[in-house]
Amino acid sequence: MAKQYTNKLTPEILAGFDKSPFTDEQLAEMSADARAIVEEQQEFHRQHPVTGIYHIAVAGSLTRRGGVADEFNPDPDKGCKILRFDETWASVLTECCTVTYPDGSTARIITSAGVNTR
Incomplete structure (x- = not known):
């Protein structure tokens, strides 16, 4: 892992x-x-x-249970982006972004930086 x-x-x-x-x-x-x-x-x-x-989570980040954070907007000119070491851009994830798990299930991120905004 x-x-x-x-x-x-x-x-x-x-x-x-x-x-x-x-x-x-x-x-x-x-x-x-x-x-x-x-x-x-x-x-x-x-x-x-x-x-x-x-630490911030970006698209492609792995979760503890093996999920992968989904890229919600691949356009490098839209949203807040981070330039990764491999020279590709990844979105910074916030509330409402999704994670996809190996079994195909998904989850929605409901908190950011340890703070529940609901």
Whole structure:
């Protein structure tokens, strides 16, 4: 089964936020102004640490029971989209989107980000 994600903030995830997106070589090649901006952002992040994380579901996401979130609007110019690593676009799922299970049954998403909007 594919990796399942939760919204748990693990030590591994927190450690990833502490790692600079820039290598030492990239920092050395930056102008002084650019490095100053990077340092300001790093200081801001030290003063405002991550305290929660919420993964979003996109079309093609897998559920715990093996369902696949359906693409409700394949037009890349419509709705909120995410560009995936394979260079394809996927819709961000919200309430009323559907999931199809291996047995052919479907379910409708009724909550989003852990909040029931009904």
